[in-house]
Amino acid sequence: MKKKVALKDIAKELGVSTALVSYVMNNQEVEKGVNKESAKKIREAAARLNYRPNQIAKSLKINKTYTIGLVVADIAYRFTTGITRAIEAEAKKNKYTVIFGSSDENSDKFQELVNVLINRQVDGLILVPVENSEKEIELLQKNDVPFVLIDRYFPGLDTNLVAIDNHKAAYQCTMHLIKNNYKRPAFVNYKTKLFHLQERKYGYEQALKDSGIKLNESLVIEVREKHLEEDIKKGIKQLTSAGADSVFFATDILAIQGLKNINALKIKVPKELGVVSFDESEAFELFNCPITHGRQPIVEIGKQAVATLLDLINNNRVKRKIILESDFVQGESCGEA
């Protein structure tokens, strides 16, 4: 790479000091009372030499990088692409850049990523925490690193967060099945300790309870993330033979895998099996019928997360637990009501 042009080079070229050049390059010519002629010459020289300020040197001096670190759970999730877009857009509005990494639901990788980002002096972090990452989160807290959790959080930790009311959302989805006259709704979830997915389970259970339907353990399927395809296949078979008349998938990924198997078994949706999913997927578009699903306000989550983080960074000691409502999108996969 060609040697880069520095402030010094412009200064030398014109026989002025670097201070003057710096003032002009930062558009402080008026405050600092730089002669108009000089400013013009400096600007011209900068353009001529194709000067690009070294952001790193600047950051070192001002102790601020205007960078947000974002750690997502898996780059392949639809939630991830959405939230990344939303956060990038919102950050940009505030002149921040986003550096981004995916933990792939692995707590070691999560920790490593967080450390890399901190070493790169990001001004703050937006995190989608993974299973077993509480310790790392606590450490961040202890070290006063500005951060906001999104999508997921730990009820035992008093952190800033932006998420949705998963209990309510799941309750709503399950209730929708029941109201549409399904008597034996099954539930497919990950086998996990993650709070937000536990909440979805409790929501499901609460809906059954409030409707006087007895919880049937063989209608609750919990699959291992590492053995998704295998476990889902078994799960769908189990719930059909256990007499489920409908199923609520806790995530879009689970729904896709589930529907794949439902297709393979030639089970008709919604006639033979009602289906509700939480979160949607592009894949749903190719299914025989539109899938009814809960929908997260992704853009809003991104906005709130960035806003909260910037407040933290600017030393406004905020404490915010923002719980947003999710939408519900009526499809044709479980009746019309």
Add this chain to the structure above:
Amino acid sequence: MKKKVALKDIAKELGVSTALVSYVMNNQEVEKGVNKESAKKIREAAARLNYRPNQIAKSLKINKTYTIGLVVADIAYRFTTGITRAIEAEAKKNKYTVIFGSSDENSDKFQELVNVLINRQVDGLILVPVENSEKEIELLQKNDVPFVLIDRYFPGLDTNLVAIDNHKAAYQCTMHLIKNNYKRPAFVNYKTKLFHLQERKYGYEQALKDSGIKLNESLVIEVREKHLEEDIKKGIKQLTSAGADSVFFATDILAIQGLKNINALKIKVPKELGVVSFDESEAFELFNCPITHGRQPIVEIGKQAVATLLDLINNNRVKRKIILESDFVQGESCGEA
């Protein structure tokens, strides 16, 4: 944020110089002949004070950030999630971090992203160029910025690149239809100047020619990216009424939208219409039958791109145009052969 612990703080704590601490923190104690006792004390103090090296200060001094800038075309593409994963993994093996941004197929945003990354002193760039970004690419070349183009490139520009043989891939896909006795294969593509998509078109045309099938303009659909849904809908109607017996979609996104419409029109695949796609999508899993498609060697593209870029960065003046072969995945959407 709590004031961070610097080298100086450790040095002061122990009453030694920063040089000594630096040597130990970089595991150069043996080369630099640091006393074992001292090294131990320094390490302990670093741990006790929770020292985290300031990567920015280091980068400024050594004039290297160990960072690769990646600009993708759209974060929602499946190609993007795959290539990002592959590049991140490969970069990590070489102790590089990836900073990443999405241009959303917009050349202004592309240019802006490239500039942000350069100002942040990335050591090099991996770029998926967009329409009308030639000028920016030429500028990079003129300024000796190390970069590698992937997926797409400009035949008029002599740059390092890693891509696939799109002509051949499209030829193969089209030929597959013809060999399976389809006489009137249609082609759905974006309306674009992008070379790689033009190549796919030429591949389609060549296959027809070599099979003695006359090119029928009304079987070639070109949709505007900004009006995808609208144009695809019209296009599918057009090609069916023009008597197409099969269709080759130039990308997975086009295929999804196309199949959605094919479903809506209750056209049976493969009986009434054969389908081949280039690139696959998770969505295909929910279609009535597995979709036959060309597949890019994404991991390999990522590996080669990183390898080439690192060679460039390390001043090995390489010139590489790596054109990889794509695979072909047999489904059931256009016969069995």
Add this chain to the structure above:
DNA sequence: ACATTTGTTTTAATCGATTAAAATACTATT
């Protein structure tokens, strides 16, 4: 003529690391 004011520019320290070269502290040898 000198002090004061206003306008413009420079000086020099600083951010947190790295590192070549110099300095200092030991040990061993004669």
Add this chain to the structure above:
DNA sequence: AATAGTATTTTAATCGATTAAAACAAATGT
């Protein structure tokens, strides 16, 4: 005790910016 040799540590410049404070220059007032 002087010298040489080795081991260990410190000094100080540097990367490319920022910025408070000092310096300089020209214009104005008395």
